[in-house]
Amino acid sequence: MDNVPVILVLVIVLAIYGLAYVLYGKRILERRVVRASPDKMTPAFEKFDGIDYVPANKYVLYGHHFASIAGAGPITGPALAMVWGWGLPLAWVLFGNIFIGAVHDYLAIMASARHGGVSIMSISENVMGKKAKYIFLAYVWFALVLVLAAFFSVASSTFVGTPTAATITVLFMPIALIFGLLVYRTGVSVKTGTVIVLVLLIIAFFYSLNVPLYLTYEAWVIVLSLYSIIAAALPVWYLLQPRDYINAYLLWSFVGLAIIGALIIPDLLFTGPIYTGFAAPGTVIGALAGTAAGSAPIAFFWPTVPLVIACGALSGFHSVVGSGTTSKQLSNELDALLVGYGGMLTEGALSSLAVITPIALAWNFASLASATGLPVASALLKIGVNATATPIITRLAGTDRFLVGYGLEQAVAWSRVFGPGVFESAFLGFRTFAAWALAGFVMTTLDTSNRLARFAWKELFDWLEPKSAAAYRALTNRWVASIIAVVLGAVMAYPKIEVFIPETGKVTTVYAYTIVWPAFAGTNQLLAALALLTATLWAYAIQKVRGGTSLLLMLPALFLWITVTVGLIWWLIAVVPGLPPLYQVGAGSIVLVSVVLDLLLIVLFVRGLGMSGS
Amino acid sequence: MRPKEAVGLMVTVLSLLLFAYEIFYVGLVTGTIGIKGQVTTDALLLSTGFLLIILGPALWLGEVPTNLKKLIEAKTGRKLG
Numbered sequence: 281m282d283n284v285p286v287i288l289v290l291v292i293v294l295a296i297y298g299l300a301y302v303l304y305g306k307r308i309l310e311r312r313v314v315r316a317s318p319d320k321m322t323p324a325f326e327k328f329d330g331i332d333y334v335p336a337n338k339y340v341l342y343g344h345h346f347a348s349i350a351g352a353g354p355i356t357g358p359a360l361a362m363v364w365g366w367g368l369p370l371a372w373v374l375f376g377n378i379f380i381g382a383v384h385d386y387l388a389i390m391a392s393a394r395h396g397g398v399s400i401m402s403i404s405e406n407v408m409g410k411k412a413k414y415i416f417l418a419y420v421w422f423a424l425v426l427v428l429a430a431f432f433s434v435a436s437s438t439f440v441g442t443p444t445a446a447t448i449t450v451l452f453m454p455i456a457l458i459f460g461l462l463v464y465r466t467g468v469s470v471k472t473g474t475v476i477v478l479v480l481l482i483i484a485f486f487y488s489l490n491v492p493l494y495l496t497y498e499a500w501v502i503v504l505s506l507y508s509i510i511a512a513a514l515p516v517w518y519l520l521q522p523r524d525y526i527n528a529y530l531l532w533s534f535v536g537l538a539i540i541g542a543l544i545i546p547d548l549l550f551t552g553p554i555y556t557g558f559a560a561p562g563t564v565i566g567a568l569a570g571t572a573a574g575s576a577p578i579a580f581f582w583p584t585v586p587l588v589i590a591c592g593a594l595s596g597f598h599s600v601v602g603s604g605t606t607s608k609q610l611s612n613e614l615d616a617l618l619v620g621y622g623g624m625l626t627e628g629a630l631s632s633l634a635v636i637t638p639i640a641l642a643w644n645f646a647s648l649a650s651a652t653g654l655p656v657a658s659a660l661l662k663i664g665v666n667a668t669a670t671p672i673i674t675r676l677a678g679t680d681r682f683l684v685g686y687g688l689e690q691a692v693a694w695s696r697v698f699g700p701g702v703f704e705s706a707f708l709g710f711r712t713f714a715a716w717a718l719a720g721f722v723m724t725t726l727d728t729s730n731r732l733a734r735f736a737w738k739e740l741f742d743w744l745e746p747k748s749a750a751a752y753r754a755l756t757n758r759w760v761a762s763i764i765a766v767v768l769g770a771v772m773a774y775p776k777i778e779v780f781i782p783e784t785g786k787v788t789t790v791y792a793y794t795i796v797w798p799a800f801a802g803t804n805q806l807l808a809a810l811a812l813l814t815a816t817l818w819a820y821a822i823q824k825v826r827g828g829t830s831l832l833l834m835l836p837a838l839f840l841w842i843t844v845t846v847g848l849i850w851w852l853i854a855v856v857p858g859l860p861p862l863y864q865v866g867a868g869s870i871v872l873v874s875v876v877l878d879l880l881l882i883v884l885f886v887r888g889l890g891m892s893g894s
Numbered sequence: 895m896r897p898k899e900a901v902g903l904m905v906t907v908l909s910l911l912l913f914a915y916e917i918f919y920v921g922l923v924t925g926t927i928g929i930k931g932q933v934t935t936d937a938l939l940l941s942t943g944f945l946l947i948i949l950g951p952a953l954w955l956g957e958v959p960t961n962l963k964k965l966i967e968a969k970t971g972r973k974l975g
Contacts, residue, residue: 321970328966328974330958335965447927450944454913457951464959491921494928495937503941510945514952517962 284554286641287546290539293374293632297625300378305621309383312829313819314390316613323397324609331515331758332731333397335611337470338618340521343528344728345606346623349385349598350531351427351725352434352679353591354631355718359639359681361588363674364581366640367554370632372585376593377628379836384808385598386620387815387833392603393610394822400603400811402739407817407892408884415877416810417740420600421765423807424733426800427597428508428769429793431729435722436500436773443492444712445719446500450493451484452720453523460522477526489712498774504726505770511727512734513758516609520727527720534717535626537710538634538686541693548651548692552643552673571783571858578854583847586808586840587801592631594840596807598624599815604732638685641692643673652692654700659691659707660684679718687711733765734758772796781860795862798855799870802848806878809841813885821892841882848875902953905946912943 310316324335336344361369388400395403401420405413439446459477462468468476495503511519559577579588586594602620610616642648642656645667649656657667665676665684673681691707738756745752754760772793779795780787816833819825825833848871856868895903920936921927928937963974 325966325969328970328972330962334962443928443930447921450940451917453944454947457947461951461955464962465955467961487917487921490925491917492926492928493937493940494926494930494932494934495941496931496933499933499937499941503945506945507948510948514948515956515958517959518952518956519948 283549285546286542286548286550286637289370289550289637289640290542290546290633293370293629294539296374296378297629300382301617301622301625304378305382305386305617305625308829308832309386309621310614310617313823313825313833314387314613314616315823316390316616318612318614320613322393322610322613323607324611327397327608330517332605332735333608334515334517334521336516336521336609337525338612338615339528340525341606341609341611341615342619342623343526344520344524344609344724345385345389345601345619346626347524347527347531347721347724348601348605348728349595349623349725350591350627350630350721351431351597352718352722353595353597354627355635355682355721356678357589358592358631358635359685360678361585362552362636362639362643362681363556363560364558365553365555366550366636366643368581368585369589370636372581372589373593373628373631373636376586376589377624380808380812380840381594381598381628382621382624383833383836384594384812384815385602385624386616387819388599388602388811389607389610389616389620390613391815391818391822392607393613393616397608398603399735399739400599400814401736403603403818404814407814407821408881408888412881412884414740415881417736419803419874419877420807421733421736421740423597423800423803424600424729424736425765425768426772426793426796427729428726428733428765429772430797430800431722431726432501432504432508432769432773433791433793435504435719435726436497438715438719438722439493439495439500440497442712442715442719443494444488445715446493446495447491448484448488448716449719449723451488452481452526453519455480455484456523456526457519459526460518463522464517474526474529478529481526481529488716489709501770501774505766508727508730508769509759509762509766512730512762516605520605520731521609524724527724530720531630531717534714535630535634537690537713538630538638541690542633542637544693544696545689548641550640550643551647551651552640568781568788568859568863571781580850583843583850586805586844587847587851589631590801590804592628592635594805594808594812596804596809596811599808599811600732600736601728604735605728634686635682638689639673639681642685642688645671645673648688648692652695654692654695654703656688659688659704662704662708663711682718683711683714686714730762730765734761737761737765769793777862779860779862783858795866796870797867798859798863799867799874802844802851802871803874805840805844806848806874809837809844810878810881810885812837813841813882817885817888817892821888845875845878848878898956899954902950902956904950906950906954909943909946909950912939913947916940916943 327333401416459473462473559580645656660667687707687710690710691703694706695703775792816837928934
């Protein structure tokens with residue numbers, strides 16, 4: 281079973297996604313569950329404020345939603361999960377994507393659109409009560425601050441490691457602004473505007489390849505924090521919509537090239553194994569390198585897979601985006617299927633075709649070299665990877681696996697077209713392109729997260745409005761709310777602290793946020809489970825969906841909830857005892873509190889289900 | 895022109911000058927902006943330009959575009975100020 285040609289996986293993935301979109305998305309979710317109508321007024325029109333509630337073109341909104349939900353998750357998660365072989369991660373991405381992730385995203389958007397554009401957390405009040413709403417909102421706000429901290433750090437590290445990615449990012453923003461000004465201010469058509477900015481982008485790409493921009497990690501954290509405050513407070517039509525629309529072209533090119541690459545080399549066989557074992561070493565999220573938990577084969581595929589692969593299959597963050605920025609820009613209910621369900625399938629395609637497939641192909645460097653006759657080892661040496669000391673791709677860190685895999689797949693493909701002479705330069709060029717795409721995803725998620733934290737903050741304090749409208753206005757002012765979240769995020773991303781690891785006897789230096797970051801994987805997926813349960817309860821209680829369709833929604837939601845809850849309890853038992861005391865207090869206590877809240881919310885869910893049924 | 899718009903125009907011009915100097919002069923002449931591992935004036939100027947270019951036009955042209963206003967008014971029947 282190991283000798284699988286690239287083309288087979290490509291055809292299977294595209295066929296499954298196509299069928300899922302039409303048969304499950306269109307026929308069941310849109311027509312039977314949501315009963316979407318083009319005649320219903322959406323919150324973008326009803327509550328238009330020129331800042332957050334602004335209708336967007338279907339494709340612009342698709343670009344925004346896709347670029348916002350695709351952070352680093354759909355790339356690093358599947359890359360890490362490859363230690364189980366490529367079969368299990370691919371199966372999980374396909375199953376999770378179609379039956380859980382895409383359903384979760386679509387229902388979050390539509391439930392929000394039917395409730396005036398409020399978040400899925402506030403919708404929980406209608407089906408689970410007020411307590412659930414505030415627990416949920418506080419939980420999400422803290423998670424978003426953590427996302428900000430992590431993404432300040434990831435983006436800053438990416439810009440330091442690949443300084444040309446910094447150049448293209450800095451050039452990208454004014455180009456996106458030009459598009460917005462052309463279309464909104466001068467009446468230039470979207471088509472003409474797109475052509476103009478794509479030409480500018482191509483020039484910017486070639487410029488960036490040759491002119492790196494250098495700053496230190498700490499300086500980038502400050503610049504990105506200021507960027508995040510400004511970008512999240514500005515009207516969506518001004519920066520967010522044009523930026524994400526243009527960004528979608530970059531991301532589409534990235535996925536499109538992965539598909540074209542596979543079509544050029546259809547006959548090549550994966551050099552990696554389909555299955556390595558159910559419990560793989562080195563996959564435990566949050567376990568420290570060199571410790572027993574970090575190297576022991578205790579990461580059982582079930583229940584830990586959702587803690588490893590997030591965005592590519594499903595992620596709680598998506599429900600916050602869907603019911604946060606996306607639902608407020610939806611101009612027609614019929615657009616939501618492409619944006620929500622289609623956006624998530626695109627993200628799954630990204631994980632399957634641009635991450636899992638290239639890594640599976642390039643897994644064994646010597647086998648790839650002998651199958652293609654290309655100088656794989658000397659190309660790898662150019663980026664400091666010794667193929668003799670590191671013979672297989674899973675010995676590299678998660679993000680490097682993706683960059684090397686994507687670069688090698690593209691280089692092999694284009695060498696077949698233009699001859700072996702282009703192999704090394706193609707490898708280096710496409711590896712850089714992959715880093716740019718990663719930076720593009722991260723930057724979009726950065727300011728969207730801050731905007732979402734602002735929304736959650738505002739809803740969290742809505743009880744204050746009837747008591748003191750002035751205090752409520754001051755506390756939830758868009759600049760104040762943005763600054764509070766960013767300052768907390770930056771404080772966690774900026775400083776380095778020294779941590780003593782008793783098990784190894786060594787002191788290691790880490791960024792402060794990493795102390796609590798291991799908890800994020802679990803809390804984010806718990807959020808996905810709870811948001812999906814809320815959405816299915818919304819379908820049951822408000823939409824009156826019953827019978828087989830209701831079960832089709834409810835069973836995957838319950839499966840996810842059980843998986844994540846067992847996964848978190850497993851994490852507390854198997855991983856936390858091996859962590860240094862600081863991590864035990866930081867990440868351990870967050871997960872413990874999450875499990876308690878989880879159980880509390882499931883009680884409220886069951887009560888809500890009972891009340892809706894009676 | 896209102897004070898906010900005048901400030902926005904000034905910020906926009908300043909950011910464009912910073913961008914033009916760093917991208918077309920420093921970048922093209924030296925082949926790099928900044929020095930690895932250091933915080934240099936050039937890199938700081940470009941970063942400042944990057945932030946100002948986002949803010950400047952928003953202050954200068956910050957009103958909701960007319961075609962968007964018309965769309966909302968037509969669909970909702972609500973008169974926007």
